[in-house]
Amino acid sequence: MRRINRADVGLLTLVLALSWSGFVEATPLDKLIGEAKKEGTVNFYGPATLTPQGAGSLEAAFNKKYGLNTKLTFHPSLNMTRDVGKFVGMAATGVGPEWDTMVVTDAHYATLWLRKLVDPYDYKSAGVDPQVIHYDNGSISFANQIVLPAYNKKTMPANDVPTKWEDLLDPKWKGGKLGVSTATHHFARLAVGAWGEEKTTQFVKNIASQEPVLGRLAELYNRLLLGEISIAVTLTDSNINDAKKTGAPIVFADTIQPVIAPAYQIGVLKAAQHPSTGHLMAIFLTSKEAQDIWEKYNGQTSAFVPGTTAYKFLKGKQALFMDQKQAKDVDRLARQYGKILGFNR
């Protein structure tokens, strides 16, 4: 064993002194925290279901975790598609975004990514699981929706509950007993995922021939509650969580597979005013603290974080996640299916 000489002691002292004084390179996360401290604020766009209280909880947990005093300004979404479109339009005219970060679905991020409107960051270097990093480091998938057929358990006899997607084509559901939502990208995900385009397109045509009631997701949920329709062909867990909170009798036909699992993603917008805080917020949303808050207010969790509700629900099930290569096809097919079903020309 070599004896410690004076030179070693001197070198060690120098290293300690330098690291104490900040000369040793900080980790990427430390850098982000330092820059976020200077920025002091973040404009956060997200689903209205988060509520100002939920946003307040996120702000408090974020500040506690990183020792910050950041002000989070919450901008509830009125219509994600419209807001993404508005941002694209503003960017085209050279106007900066109203928000630093946007929480929207993976399909919406595809639009932003295709137009190079996200500010990439090496999230992996900050310890984020590469599985949840999308669009060339442009966004992080931090929560998954569950999308399945849903029904009113008070009015639906047990033996009528569908157990596979094809059960929805039974003639007994013909004539306004099914409800189909404007979220036709749900079917497009089946097409680019497990089923392929041909099978899915035929399925959508068969659904259309059942003469379903058309509407937005929230409307279908309410029509289910009233008994106007018997089954919503697709509903999201946001609606099911609302039902759980209020005691409404709407549940998923949860034995059906594959399960469609669109992701909520967060990223920082190009030319954002507070990019570092935005990136730090994106990283934060994958943490346990943030996952708990998101689940409490929005009902979703990440399917990639062991132990979460989504992880448990999807364990052993065939789940469909969208990746960036499928983005264009999902958009094209969603429009095509919209026409088949009668939503547009």
Add this chain to the structure above:
Amino acid sequence: MRLDVFSRFCKPFEFRQYSVSFFAAGLLALLVLIVGVPVLMVVLMSLRTGFPGEAGPLTLQNFIEVYADAATYEILVNTLLFALGSVGVALLFAVPLSWLLVRTDIPLKKTFYVLLTVGILIPVFLRTIAWILLLSPRIGLLNKWLVEIFNLAGPPLSLYNIPGMAFIQGVSFVPGAFFMLSAAYRSMDPSLEEAAYTSGVGKFTTFLNINIPITLPAIAAVMVYLFMTGIAVFEVPAIIGLPARILVLSALIYTATSPPTGLPEYGIAGAYGGVMLLAGLALAYFYVRLVKQGKKFTVITGRGYRPREIALRRWKWPAIAFVLLYLSIEVFIPFLILLWTSFVPYLQLPSAAALKTMTLRNYLTIPDYAGTRPFINTFILMLGVPTLAMILSVLVSWVVVRTQVRFRGTLDTVAFLPHAIPGILVAVGLAYLSLAYRDYFPLYGTVLIIMLAHVINWVAYGTRTSNSVMIQVHRELEEAGKVAGASTPRVLWKIVLPLIAAGVLNSWIWIGMLSYREVTMALTLYTRNNAVISTVVWQFWSSGWIPQVSALGVVLIVFALIVVGSVRVALARIGEIGSGT
């Protein structure tokens, strides 16, 4: 010498004439600017692909895409039938209601007026839910009762068709049509009517053959306004039409600017808007011609008068029944449904089990969801929009009715044009303008842009009512003021305005309420900073939070009733003062 005296006498007159003409030209320029620029933007938008502000050549691609598709023509027919049906239903109720409440001695007039105001305040989509609960083929209570009573094989009624849509939309148009028509009935010369009664003609025949024909220009204006609104509204088409695959133009414009996936297609929206614009301009042309025809046998004279009230006698009870029938459809049933849903945790039909779940939670959580900004912005709109619209309207009416400026007819026509331009197009045009030319028009995302859209939309209504009010004020007082040496602005401020204050304030309240409940334009121009109550209500509705939105609706109706009631009391006092002078 004689010439000298003449020129000295004439100079101030000429100067006054020139300054009036100059002022009128300024007004005309302002109106052309605020009405023309959004329209120009819609035209520009329809000739471009891509996004506002993106450079690109002008193209007819959007028009080819829209009008080469056979489905477009089917949609145009749907739109036409829906709009015409809505106008028909609205007039069916509004014309008799206006006559009954303005010209007859029907009891409880003030109560009926207030209840009509409540009707305006109930959001259309909440009212639509009430109709689903009553008339849905599967769950409609009325259908269930009819099946049981008459032992029918299936539900006899359905609202998922164009007549159903037109009925619901038409009923919601009635308060607006009523307030517009009642001004005409109030200012109607009763001499022809009295002559008919003297000749022994019955009330109903007189109503059909005298009252309706002499108020035809007013009815035509209301028809144009309602028809264009019918083309532009999208709540009922979205809730009742879409589920049954009945598409109309407004739904397509809304879908083009807010697609479920992908990006908005503003160019396509503009191409659809082109048809609306042409239809509106054609209607405006026919309206102007109709008004000119009407002037040949003018029935509104310069003298102030108060038409006497017609005694209903044995027709009193059928008349009350008619008003109550309408109020049940428009106010009582929807409000009861609103009240019920505001107390339950989730939307459900009334039952003993549901009664046990009643809660105040939906009321207590309103601040959590809504915040304060939408209330402040709405307050700003409710004050700013009617004030600006009525200032502009009174000035235009003064030029049109009181001066001999050569182009006063043009000014009147331009002021009427917004009547014929669907609000959604005005909003889309302003949104495009503020995005594409933000350096010159930096209003994007502010409450001011919504205010501007609303002012443009309702200046036509303001000028129609201020024209009819001003025409009743005789010139003698103004002339007396001028002889006494008062300047034109002073005469307008000190003499004309106090005389027309009651009528102007009535329009002010009505425009304020319209601004309060308007959703289409506010939604098109919505950003985080300019959220208003109607966009919050829409947001709740879009999220499926019907109990929460119902609670908000009940609170707003009660609040608005207090405000409107107080203003009406003040208005009545002003009216008394006005009539006293």
